[in-house]
Amino acid sequence: MTDAQYVASRRSLWCGVAALFTDGRGRVVLEDVDYRPACLLPGGAIDAGEAPSLAIAREVCEELGLMRRFAAVLAVDWIPPGTPGYPPGFPGEVVYVFDGGTLTEHDFSQVRLPGHEVTGVRRIEPALLPRHMDPGDARRALAALRARINGAGPAVLEDGRPQIPTPSDDLQVLRTPRKPQLWPWRTSPPVPVELPVKQAWGWLFAEDGRVLVLIGQDTGSACLPGGTVEPTDHGDPARTLRREAWEEARVRISDPRFLGYLLDDAGGLPCARARYAAQITGWEAPCRDEATGQTYSRLLATPEQTAQLFDWGDEAAAQLAAVHTAREELGLPAPIRQPISELPPPELADGSIAR
The missing domain is CATH 3.90.79.10 (Nucleoside Triphosphate Pyrophosphohydrolase)
Structure with a gap:
């Protein structure tokens, strides 16, 4: 097989990035978008030849107006072909979920939306993510959040499900809304x-x-x-x-x-x-x-x-x-x-x- 034949034989695949941000209370930051009813983590597609870490920095800047550098990956998820919500012929996608850390109130005051595509920002209790996101996206976000807390390195996911579950995954930690305890x-x-x-x-x-x-x-x-x-x-x-x-x-x-x-x-x-x-x-x-x-x-x-x-x-x-x-x-x-x-x-x- 020649190099050209080998390159032609490789299946096409989408690649995307997302950022997991939380606020000071541990709520997950989601975006409202004008092209679908469900919310999303900040992020998007990786451009041709673009490194994932540069792609997420670009997307966060374009969507939220925040300048950030991203070094830690919390999860890598494989979204299989045929997943509902994707167009016909969708070949599957690999999504890198980066750790965006905690946004302060000052950070939120600096958010600037682009005026199209992203129409708003929400802070969502982790257990309520399935109410605001498509099922696979919610699974991915929760798995990434558990991976951040666990601190064991990136979680390998398939359709949002960890392939080597931790005790936190097995117990589905954070699946029930936490009771605020904001007392002095x-x-x-x-x-x-x-x-x-x-x-x-x-x-x-x-x-x-x-x-x-x-x-x-x-x-x-x-x-x-x-x-x-x-x-x-x-x-x-x-x-x-x-x-x-x-x-x-x-x-x-x-x-x-x-x-x-x-x-x-x-x-x-x-x-x-x-x-x-x-x-x-x-x-x-x-x-x-x-x-x-x-x-x-x-x-x-x-x-x-x-x-x-x-x-x-x-x-x-x-x-x-x-x-x-x-x-x-x-x-x-x-x-x-x-x-x-x-x-x-x-x-x-x-x-x-x-x-």
């Missing part, structure tokens, strides 16, 4: 006596400095271990945390250290939602939480990865600073960023049981 963060101990403590949640550390985050198997929703202060806790939120950590996650912990609290002043009845830090000292196989009927999967993540699973807004930074101070006081190492993983079985390397 307070670090001054103790909680004022006139302010009732309604809930106690814990940042529970493993030996490598990562923390435990619980994912509802029925919902994909994330939560820190903890819950509502009950009468049986005798007004002691630390006792609440120890009880809830066992009931929800079957983990035992060291004495909790007070970190601070969220001041919930909504509804005219202010209360405190306390945060504690403790070290995991043992655990058993998970089981159903009798109080809620929920079974939780137990994942280990860095504090920063954990925060990306919640809608905490600007208050997240101060809380994370308190978490790392507590970690240092516990004598634990700064966690190495790595893929989110499940808490291992309770059997230790020497065959004993963590109790």
Whole structure:
């Protein structure tokens, strides 16, 4: 086969790029366009001979008026021929999804739309992407967002579906809308006596400095271990945390250290939602939480990865600073960023049981 014959034998293929931007609350930035009813991530087609990183920078500049450089790819997706919404003869397409990072309010103020094609910009809660996008596009965006949080490198997708799913993919994390928790963060101990403590949640550390985050198997929703202060806790939120950590996650912990609290002043009845830090000292196989009927999967993540699973807004930074101070006081190492993983079985390397 000559070079000309070889070139002629290669099938044509479309190539495209998209950028995953989020705002300070973790909502995904989408574009309204005038040529289809569904929203899209910023992006478009790669021109002949154009590098993908240059194509996404050009598209973002043309569509949003923002000058950006893109180096990290979150996902590479194969869209097969015959996918609904594409014209007859569509040969299939490879789409590179780049990490656009977090846009600040100043960034949004600098957005300039072109006056054609792109008619508006929306910020969408991740779980609601399927309401605003075509199914394959929503799958791709969610897979790319999970890949960003997971930090394991680009996800290889086919029609938006990961070929090697992570625990976050298997659990379909972020498939249920997050509850905004935009309350002010307070670090001054103790909680004022006139302010009732309604809930106690814990940042529970493993030996490598990562923390435990619980994912509802029925919902994909994330939560820190903890819950509502009950009468049986005798007004002691630390006792609440120890009880809830066992009931929800079957983990035992060291004495909790007070970190601070969220001041919930909504509804005219202010209360405190306390945060504690403790070290995991043992655990058993998970089981159903009798109080809620929920079974939780137990994942280990860095504090920063954990925060990306919640809608905490600007208050997240101060809380994370308190978490790392507590970690240092516990004598634990700064966690190495790595893929989110499940808490291992309770059997230790020497065959004993963590109790």
